[in-house]
Amino acid sequence: xxxxxxxLLLMLSSVLVQNFIFAKFYGICPFLGVSDKPATAxxxxxxxxxxxxxxxxxxxxxxxYILEPFRLTFLKTIAFILIIAALVQLIEMFLKKxxxxxxxxxxxxxxxxxxxxxxxxxxxxxxxxGYNFVYSVAVGFAAAIGFTMAIxxxxxxxxxxxxxxxPKSFQGMPLVLISAGLIAIAFxxxxxxxx
Amino acid sequence: MTILYxxxxxxxxxxxxxxxxxxxxxxxxxxxxxxxPEITEVLPGxxxxxxxxxxxxxxxxxxxRGDAKVTACPxxxxxxxxxxxxxxxxxxxxxxxxxxxxxxxxxxxNARQKYIYEGPHDCAAAMRLGGGPKECPNxxxxxxxxxxxxxxxxxxxxxxxxxxxxxxxxxxxxxxESCPKHIIKLIPFDxxxxxxxxxxxxxxxxxxxxxxxxxxxxxxxxxxxxxxITVNGAIASIDYEKCTHCGKCVEKCPRKIxxxxxxxxxxxxxxxxxxxxxxxxxxxxxxxxxxxxxxxPAVITEKVKTEEPDTPTAPDxxxxxxxxxxxxxxxxxxx
Amino acid sequence: MNKYVKQIKDSIVDQNPVLVQFxxxxxxxxxxxxxxxxxxxxxxxxxxxxCSNVFISLLRKFIPKxxxxxxxxxxxxxxxxxxxxxxxxFFTPLYDALxxxxxxxxxxxxxxxxxxxxxxxxxxxxxxxxxxxMGLGFTAALILIASVREILGAGTWLGLRVTPAAFQPxxxxxxxxxxxxxxxxxxxxxxxxxxxxxxxxxxxPKPEGVAVLPDEIVTEAPAAAAIESVAEAETPSEETHAxxxxxxxxxxxxxxxxxxxxxxxxxTPTAESAEESVKEETTNKESEETTNGTAD
Numbered sequence: 003x004x005x006x007x008x009x010l011l012l013m014l015s016s017v018l019v020q021n022f023i024f025a026k027f028y029g030i031c032p033f034l035g036v037s038d039k040p041a042t043a044x045x046x047x048x049x050x051x052x053x054x055x056x057x058x059x060x061x062x063x064x065x066x067y068i069l070e071p072f073r074l075t076f077l078k079t080i081a082f083i084l085i086i087a088a089l090v091q092l093i094e095m096f097l098k099k100x101x102x103x104x105x106x107x108x109x110x111x112x113x114x115x116x117x118x119x120x121x122x123x124x125x126x127x128x129x130x131x132g133y134n135f136v137y138s139v140a141v142g143f144a145a146a147i148g149f150t151m152a153i154x155x156x157x158x159x160x161x162x163x164x165x166x167x168x169p170k171s172f173q174g175m176p177l178v179l180i181s182a183g184l185i186a187i188a189f190x191x192x193x194x195x196x197x
Numbered sequence: 198m199t200i201l202y203x204x205x206x207x208x209x210x211x212x213x214x215x216x217x218x219x220x221x222x223x224x225x226x227x228x229x230x231x232x233x234p235e236i237t238e239v240l241p242g243x244x245x246x247x248x249x250x251x252x253x254x255x256x257x258x259x260x261x262r263g264d265a266k267v268t269a270c271p272x273x274x275x276x277x278x279x280x281x282x283x284x285x286x287x288x289x290x291x292x293x294x295x296x297x298x299x300x301x302x303x304x305x306x307n308a309r310q311k312y313i314y315e316g317p318h319d320c321a322a323a324m325r326l327g328g329g330p331k332e333c334p335n336x337x338x339x340x341x342x343x344x345x346x347x348x349x350x351x352x353x354x355x356x357x358x359x360x361x362x363x364x365x366x367x368x369x370x371x372x373x374e375s376c377p378k379h380i381i382k383l384i385p386f387d388x389x390x391x392x393x394x395x396x397x398x399x400x401x402x403x404x405x406x407x408x409x410x411x412x413x414x415x416x417x418x419x420x421x422x423x424x425x426i427t428v429n430g431a432i433a434s435i436d437y438e439k440c441t442h443c444g445k446c447v448e449k450c451p452r453k454i455x456x457x458x459x460x461x462x463x464x465x466x467x468x469x470x471x472x473x474x475x476x477x478x479x480x481x482x483x484x485x486x487x488x489x490x491x492x493x494p495a496v497i498t499e500k501v502k503t504e505e506p507d508t509p510t511a512p513d514x515x516x517x518x519x520x521x522x523x524x525x526x527x528x529x530x531x532x
Numbered sequence: 533m534n535k536y537v538k539q540i541k542d543s544i545v546d547q548n549p550v551l552v553q554f555x556x557x558x559x560x561x562x563x564x565x566x567x568x569x570x571x572x573x574x575x576x577x578x579x580x581x582x583c584s585n586v587f588i589s590l591l592r593k594f595i596p597k598x599x600x601x602x603x604x605x606x607x608x609x610x611x612x613x614x615x616x617x618x619x620x621x622f623f624t625p626l627y628d629a630l631x632x633x634x635x636x637x638x639x640x641x642x643x644x645x646x647x648x649x650x651x652x653x654x655x656x657x658x659x660x661x662x663x664x665x666m667g668l669g670f671t672a673a674l675i676l677i678a679s680v681r682e683i684l685g686a687g688t689w690l691g692l693r694v695t696p697a698a699f700q701p702x703x704x705x706x707x708x709x710x711x712x713x714x715x716x717x718x719x720x721x722x723x724x725x726x727x728x729x730x731x732x733x734x735x736x737p738k739p740e741g742v743a744v745l746p747d748e749i750v751t752e753a754p755a756a757a758a759i760e761s762v763a764e765a766e767t768p769s770e771e772t773h774a775x776x777x778x779x780x781x782x783x784x785x786x787x788x789x790x791x792x793x794x795x796x797x798x799x800t801p802t803a804e805s806a807e808e809s810v811k812e813e814t815t816n817k818e819s820e821e822t823t824n825g826t827a828d
Contacts, residue, residue, distance in 0.1 A: 025708050027562040031641050034557070068210070072202045076617060079635040080609045081210065087602050088214040092221055099225040116605070117639045119558045126632050165317035171727060175554055176720035183712030190709055 009137060013144030015195075022120055022145050023152040024182075024189040029120030033153055034178060036111070043157035047150025049111040051143065053093065054124050057086050058142030061125040062135055082125050090116045120149055156182065232284055233257045239280045241272050260285065271295060272367045294386040295368035297352065297361045301337035301380050302393035302454060305357035307408035308336055324377040332406035335378055335395040343372035343381065389442050392426075392433045393456045399431045411454045417446035426455075536661045543665035549642045550673035551722045556642040559633050560674060561711040567690050570678035571671065572626040576615050576634065578667025581643050583611045585651040585663035592652045604647045609638045642670060680714050681705045 022028045029050070036046040061082045069075050094112045097105040115121060124145050128138040159181050168177050236257035248256045248269040259265040260281060267281040274294055314323055314330040320342040323329045329338040339357040351365035352372050361372075363386070373381045380395040392411060396403050400412030413431030418424075425439035426446050433446075433455070447457045549555045556577075563573040587607050588595075595603050616634045619627045627634065637643065646666055651659040682688055685705030687695040695701070704710045 027558050027708065027711070028636075030557045030561060031555070034554070064210070068206060072206060073199060074203050074206060077203060077207070077613060079613050079616070079638060080207070080606065083605055083609045083638055084207075084210060084214060087605060088218060091218055095218075095221045095225040098227050102227075116601070117641065117644055119636050119639050122639055123632060123636060126635055130632065162317075165319050165322065167318065171724035172720045176716045176723065179712050179716030179719065183709050183716060186707075186709035186712055187704070190707055 009140050012137065013140055016141050016144040017148035017151065018189070018192040019195055020145075020148075021152060021189055021192075022123070022149045024186040025193070026123070027119075028123035029118055029149055032111075032114060032118055032120075033149075033156065034175070034182075037153050037156045038160050040154065040157040040161065042111075043153045044150075046111045046114075047146075047153050049115055050118065050120060050149055051146035053086075053090055053112070053115050054121055054146040054149075055139060055143045056093065057082075057089050057121055057125055058128055058138045059135070060085050060089055062128060062133075062138045065129055078126070078129065079122075082122060086121050086125070087116050120146070152185075155185065159185065230261050232261050235284050236260055236281055239273075239277055239284065240270055241277065272369055295383040296363050296366040296386045297368065297370070297372050297381050298384050298388075298391050299337060299343075299352070299359045299361055299381050300391065300393060300395045301333075301335075301358055302409050302456070303331060303333060303336045303358055303407050304355075305339075308333060308357070308410075309406040320375075321377050329378075333396050333398075333403070333410060335380060335397055336407070336410075337376075337380060338378065342377070343375050346371050346375045385437050388435075388437050388440065390435060390440065390444070390447060390455055390457055392435060392454060394454045395432065397430055397432055403431070409452050409454050412452060414451060416449045416451060417455060420445045420449045536665075539661060540665040540668060543662075543669035544672050548669045548673055548722075549666055550670060550677075551719050554719075555645055556640045556670060557715070558636060559640060560677060561708070561715060562633050563630055564674055564678035564681055564711065564714075565706050566629075566682050566686070566688075567675060567678045569626070569629050570674035572619075572623065573630055573633065574667070574671025574674045576619065576630075577637055577640060577643070577670055578664065580608065580611045580615055580637055581646065581667045581670075582660055582663035584608045584643060584647060585659040586656055587611075588647050588651040589654060589656045589659035595652075600652065601644075601648070604644060604652075605638065608643055608647070612638045642666060677711075677714055677718055680718060681710060685710060 016022075020026060023030065023033050032046055032050075037043045064081055064085055065075070065078060069078055069081060074081075090112055094105070097112075124142050127145075128142060131141075133141060160178065163177060163181060166177065172180075233254070234257075237254045240253040240256060248259075248265065248271065253270075256265060256269055260267060260269060267285055267287060268278045270277050270281075271294075309332040310330045311327075311332040312330055314326065316322055316326070318340050320329070320338040320340045323338050323340055328334055329336075331338060337358045339354050339359065341354040341359070343352050343359050344354055348369065348371065349365050349367050351363075351367075352359055352361045354360075359372075359381070361381075366386075368383060368386070370383055373379075373383060378395070384391060394407075394409070394411040396407065396410045400414060403410040403412050411432050413428050413433070415428045415433075417426045417433055418428055422443060422445070423439045423441050425436045425441070426433055427436070428434075444457055447455045543549070547553065550557065550560050559573055559577070563569045584604075584607055588604055591603075591607075612635060615637075616627075619630075619634060646662060650662045654662070679689060682705075683694060685701050685703060687693060687699055687701040702710075705714060
């Protein structure tokens with residue numbers, strides 16, 4: 003029971019306090035690239051959640067059953083990235099065959115996720131924090147939910163930014179970044195919470 | 198030793214992953230009809246959605262599935278339809294090229310605004326405030342949502358009303374869907390006439406808020422030989438299958454709201470000047486005094502030049518006419 | 533040699549991967565809390581970039597097309613691991629400060645983009661120079677942003693106090709939110725700088741026969757001539773509001789997006805009459821047409 007509460011609090015902290023985008027800057031490139039429409043943002047968020055959850059499990063297994071026993075932990079970056087790339091490819095093929103509706107929805111975002119900082123970052127973070135299997139998967143999943151939440155909020159903000167009559171040098175990326183900064187200030191309000 | 202383990206394990210992992218992927222590519226293979234990529238190649242690739250499907254590859258899939266005709270792509274036209282037909286092994290139909298036309302002529306000078314709008318510069322947003330700042334309930338709001346969305350940069354807001362450059366329009370229909378007032382219509386590319394108004398209000402009411410709006414007087418229907426132009430309620434509309442391009446309705450219309458595209462109908466400069474009220478319509482504090490019930494229409498001096506339908510350039514033709522107008526006709530004074 | 537110098541200058545100023553192309557923002561935002569971290573990250577990324585570019589360029593003829601992205605990633609991750617271990621051994625404080633962002637150099641968009649776009653198609657030496665150029669551009673951008681954040685957020689630069697004692701640092705700049713704000717404001721400043729430079733170049737055109745215009749600009753010549761004839765017909769516009777289309781023919785570097793300039797040309801008359809509220813010939817012509825068309 004205590005463990006359950008512990009996991010839940012840890013998940014909540016991954017979503018709010020240690021939000022992947024606004025606190026840790028993982029996954030910024032897709033965050034800024036894909037958030038212009040709410041539909042595409044939702045698709046990206048779902049794809050990221052899917053991949054991070056599965057890769058947390060796979061990378062944890064590889065680290066603790068192959069790399070550690072043979073003292074090859076210094077090669078974890080290479081191993082993890084190999085696993086993630088293969089996993090994404092596999093997921094894409096599996097979805098295309100068995101769940102074509104989901105494949106249509108996630109579509110082009112799946113290959114993009116391979117080079118997403120969020121996936122590799124989440125895997126490395128789990129190792130750094132020394133979580134066991136269940137914690138790793140749960141925290142990974144929660145972090146991805148945090149990413150999705152952030153990208154959806156931002157898609158809404160960007161839809162309004164379209165009509166803003168900003169000075170010429172601010173139009174485009176600068177305005178988007180400043181808006182993200184303001185939301186980050188709001189999220190930093192959570193940082194006082196201790197779990 | 199560590200190096201040996203590293204090499205062995207990583208080679209092993211790579212082999213296992215590679216084998217898994219190779220197996221997956223066989224087991225999870227999805228058979229794709231080779232016609233689909235072929236048709237996708239042939240389609241213009243603009244992903245404009247004019248066919249009604251989500252992009253060119255979705256259209257290709259629909260054609261192969263049988264849900265769409267080979268003539269589905271409005272942008273590709275006859276050439277693309279023929280190529281698709283040969284891939285599919287069927288006869289091609291014929292494609293009519295369409296273009297978008299904004300059915301409103303209410304510029305800032307001749308249409309009244311009911312309030313001063315301050316808010317997002319977007320038609321959809323302005324619609325929420327009582328239907329937009331223009332008093333006419335079916336008039337172009339003029340904030341350019343259609344302009345933002347046009348993939349060909351063919352539609353622009355000029356003096357408060359959206360105008361389509363016909364030669365650039367590919368007929369994809371994105372502007373038609375984006376207009377919150379639904380006053381942009383797709384008409385055949387060669388159609389030389391259109392009724393530049395969508396106001397459904399009766400004539401007396403229309404006159405109070407627009408100097409050029411259609412008043413539903415039905416003079417055009419009386420003069421039309423083929424019955425192409427009809428008045429439903431208080432607005433005229435043209436059936437392009439029947440229109441013979443004779444231009445008689447254009448001459449007869451007292452409001453000059455039926456527009457002749459190919460080199461516009463020629464009217465003397467003085468008539469245009471007199472048609473304007475002294476004060477701009479929006480600065481008048483009270484309702485604009487309506488002009489007489491049936492103002493005598495100005496006689497059109499020369500018939501329009503017939504030009505190649507493929508190469509009209511609107512600015513050029515406007516300039517040409519301004520120079521060639523001869524001051525022959527009598528013009529009635531507005532009381 | 534000159535070509536390489538130009539390439540380096542382009543990557544730092546015109547095609548800066550962070551401030552112009554907006555690639556590689558994860559490390560930019562995360563490691564610019566102090567200038568020393570920024571320099572460390574920048575140099576580490578540059579080292580990886582050069583090595584991976586060279587290696588991929590050497591192997592470009594042997595890697596099959598289908599697995600090229602995966603193989604690039606593996607090669608890059610090999611070099612990143614090497615750099616990481618070196619830093620852990622010789623620059624331990626830096627390694628601790630940068631933390632997880634060192635392994636994340638693997639998925640840095642810049643490195644993969646350069647590998648894909650340049651190294652896989654060019655021989656070894658140009659690829660190496662390209663790696664150096666992009667790396668220096670990245671480092672320069674990082675140093676710029678880190679300087680702003682450190683000076684305003686902590687009052688120091690490279691650890692040395694540079695602000696007067698009365699200055700109270702604004703902590704927000706060190707926090708994650710400050711990273712977004714700083715990057716946004718700096719890129720807005722860069723945009724403004726580019727606009728001013730373009731307007732300056734516009735007002736002081738180079739004498740004839742000086743610069744060799746790249747091919748893309750030459751094909752725009754008819755369009756450029758049309759723009760210039762329209763521009764001359766109008767009263768001179770204010771420099772600060774020079775629209776991009778007018779400055780397109782005079783920009784000589786390969787930063788001019790050809791599609792933008794050419795596609796912008798047909799709408800120049802309407803765009804200018806909308807943007808510039810000065811009563812000019814084109815505006816009158818336009819309103820005349822419109823009244824002709826609508827009053828008919």
